[in-house]
Amino acid sequence: MSVLASSDCKETFVLNLGPQHPATHGVLRVKLTMDGEYIRHAEPVLGYIHRMHEKMGENRTWAQFMPNTGRLDYLSALSYNHGYVLAVERAAGIAVPERAEYIRVITVELNRISSHLVWFGAFILDLGGFTPLLYAFDDREIILDLLQAVTGSRLTYCYFRFGGVYNDIEPDFITGTLAFIKRLRERMPMYHNLVTKNIILIKRLKDIGFVPAEMCRKYGATGPVLRGAGVGYDVRRAEPYSVYPELDFDIPTYPEGDCMARYMVRLDEIEQSMRIIEQACAKLPDGPVMAEKAPKIIKPAKGDYYAAVEAARGSFGVRLVSDGTTTPYRLKLRSPSYSNLSLFGEASRGMLLPDALALMGSLDLVIPEIDR
Amino acid sequence: MNLHSEPIRLLAFLVGIIAFAALNAAYLVWLERKVAGHVQRRIGPKEVGPFGLLQPLVDGIKLMTKQVLIPDNIDPILFRLAPPLLLIPAVMSFVTIPFSETLVARDINLGLLMIFAFASINVLGILLGGWGSNNKYAVIAAARGVSQNVAYEIPMLITVITMVMITHTLNLNEIVRQQGGGIFNWYIFRWSANPLMLISFLIFFTCSLAETNRAPFDLGEAESELVAGYHTEYSGMGFGIFFMGEYANIVIGCSLATILFLGGWQCPFGLWPGVHWFLIKLYILIFTVILIRWTFPRTTIYGLLNLSWKVLIPFALFNLILTGAMIKIWPMIFP
Numbered sequence: 255m256s257v258l259a260s261s262d263c264k265e266t267f268v269l270n271l272g273p274q275h276p277a278t279h280g281v282l283r284v285k286l287t288m289d290g291e292y293i294r295h296a297e298p299v300l301g302y303i304h305r306m307h308e309k310m311g312e313n314r315t316w317a318q319f320m321p322n323t324g325r326l327d328y329l330s331a332l333s334y335n336h337g338y339v340l341a342v343e344r345a346a347g348i349a350v351p352e353r354a355e356y357i358r359v360i361t362v363e364l365n366r367i368s369s370h371l372v373w374f375g376a377f378i379l380d381l382g383g384f385t386p387l388l389y390a391f392d393d394r395e396i397i398l399d400l401l402q403a404v405t406g407s408r409l410t411y412c413y414f415r416f417g418g419v420y421n422d423i424e425p426d427f428i429t430g431t432l433a434f435i436k437r438l439r440e441r442m443p444m445y446h447n448l449v450t451k452n453i454i455l456i457k458r459l460k461d462i463g464f465v466p467a468e469m470c471r472k473y474g475a476t477g478p479v480l481r482g483a484g485v486g487y488d489v490r491r492a493e494p495y496s497v498y499p500e501l502d503f504d505i506p507t508y509p510e511g512d513c514m515a516r517y518m519v520r521l522d523e524i525e526q527s528m529r530i531i532e533q534a535c536a537k538l539p540d541g542p543v544m545a546e547k548a549p550k551i552i553k554p555a556k557g558d559y560y561a562a563v564e565a566a567r568g569s570f571g572v573r574l575v576s577d578g579t580t581t582p583y584r585l586k587l588r589s590p591s592y593s594n595l596s597l598f599g600e601a602s603r604g605m606l607l608p609d610a611l612a613l614m615g616s617l618d619l620v621i622p623e624i625d626r
Numbered sequence: 627m628n629l630h631s632e633p634i635r636l637l638a639f640l641v642g643i644i645a646f647a648a649l650n651a652a653y654l655v656w657l658e659r660k661v662a663g664h665v666q667r668r669i670g671p672k673e674v675g676p677f678g679l680l681q682p683l684v685d686g687i688k689l690m691t692k693q694v695l696i697p698d699n700i701d702p703i704l705f706r707l708a709p710p711l712l713l714i715p716a717v718m719s720f721v722t723i724p725f726s727e728t729l730v731a732r733d734i735n736l737g738l739l740m741i742f743a744f745a746s747i748n749v750l751g752i753l754l755g756g757w758g759s760n761n762k763y764a765v766i767a768a769a770r771g772v773s774q775n776v777a778y779e780i781p782m783l784i785t786v787i788t789m790v791m792i793t794h795t796l797n798l799n800e801i802v803r804q805q806g807g808g809i810f811n812w813y814i815f816r817w818s819a820n821p822l823m824l825i826s827f828l829i830f831f832t833c834s835l836a837e838t839n840r841a842p843f844d845l846g847e848a849e850s851e852l853v854a855g856y857h858t859e860y861s862g863m864g865f866g867i868f869f870m871g872e873y874a875n876i877v878i879g880c881s882l883a884t885i886l887f888l889g890g891w892q893c894p895f896g897l898w899p900g901v902h903w904f905l906i907k908l909y910i911l912i913f914t915v916i917l918i919r920w921t922f923p924r925t926t927i928y929g930l931l932n933l934s935w936k937v938l939i940p941f942a943l944f945n946l947i948l949t950g951a952m953i954k955i956w957p958m959i960f961p
Binding site for chain 1: 662665666667668762763766841842844851853919920921922923924925926927928929
């Protein structure tokens, strides 16, 4: 940090970053108190696309809320489907056939790769590199085509059901997925050569935007932000769900806690997701994709239930309070980006504006998920 | 009618220069979009005309028919003054550029000096545009633009002084004439004058990228940080003129690099010198500039200033001293 940032200059001004700004990727507004180009104080202002998803949940049946979960984080909608389905299944005591579990894992991990690819492109775009975005979208397009064939939609999926998935996958999907993984494996070194090893990129990310583990703990940050601070916390391993315990994958962690660490975590996660998909495709059993005894009308017993999944941006939790009727009594969504954004104010203090925007990009914010 | 009379000559060159600047601005945008498209595995513009060649025309019509929005509480004089201040010096600089031995509007002895005199004015356009817009992003961008231009003018001028010491002239046409007779007479390969000539060229080229606010040094209009930088509040042709000025500056920067280092209108094998060689070299350089923009991410302002003050200026100074020493000592050793 320079002398200027710590100087006692009284002359500051307020800069409204957003709600319409190219770097906030949505309607996020950050009130910045600036001293020249140094940030004295940053205050995120939320609520521009608040849609009351939690309140909506209280007025709909358990099944009717399903489409809402796909509209929280539009980049990795399947993880949010998964979190909600998991919570309801836990509440209603529904067992899921193994084939359905594997299909869930394959599709969720594909969705995670596509989410990270979008982040990769958009993040480099924030840093002023235009080209990688198009390369990443080129790869993502294949994932969207694959998932479209299975789920019927390309972005806001609603594929999982209580007790399984909506429909079975076809053999084409598996061959297509494996072909895609082969292609992405070949392209990952290209991404590293083109982008990761670029001297300008390294200078912009290394030792910039420290988010130490203690700060993550304070604000409840999870996902790649936490793993970029050296803490190997991943819900898939910490509180195993679905068939993840049967699959072999690593949790990439980098102890530096800077933007580069978070960048590397996400790129490594793409590789790990590819490993998971390969194994899941190999192990995919035959059988039904929907539990035969799944009730048509869900009425969970009175109680308080919680389930969490590892979404692309961190730990997504669903807390359900049931009073034994066909609608939830209370439905609380714990979205990772909200916590990840909360630390921005503290982490960006004293930073230069372009570095703060690199930090914001490295947090991978999706605004509809923050506002819910 | 005497075609060589002075008023007609003046008019012809005025029209020619403005047409050259405007056509370059229009078609460099097209080239930029096409190159960007192919770098990014797209096609680029293709709808309007064959290969999208009429796209710049349509864009120009769009810009001219758009309402010029002038926000409240701006400085009305500075706001309107800024775009021409950026464009006119750039166009004026074309006056001394020798396209070929005879095709030069004014073959004056101080051509190089004049170009740098005009090049220093366009930073005023950036400053006034940013200041007059009454917009915080624009003010930050203007401050960045000025510090960037000042920082990069120094190594650029030191490099040019090195060149002038070698060439003994400020006349651009004379500088080109000295580089005749094949590729190894170009100043970029003239190792005997100064063994670091190639690096001089790289310093000059880097500085001209920074001077023209091109990526990876486009901090004045870093859209992910400052929305649109100093021209945030400009719409329609106000923005259009800023844009034209920017492209005219790129052409000037690349022309100077061509003239000083790459032999201007001289042919690489010493045959048929002429305007075509100048244009070929010029557009290869411009193509490089465009390719750089679509390949690299943006630097930060302090990274940029560090590069100038800590790397380029010391090196340019060393280069200057070395050249001086070479000029004095070389004849002593090999009289």
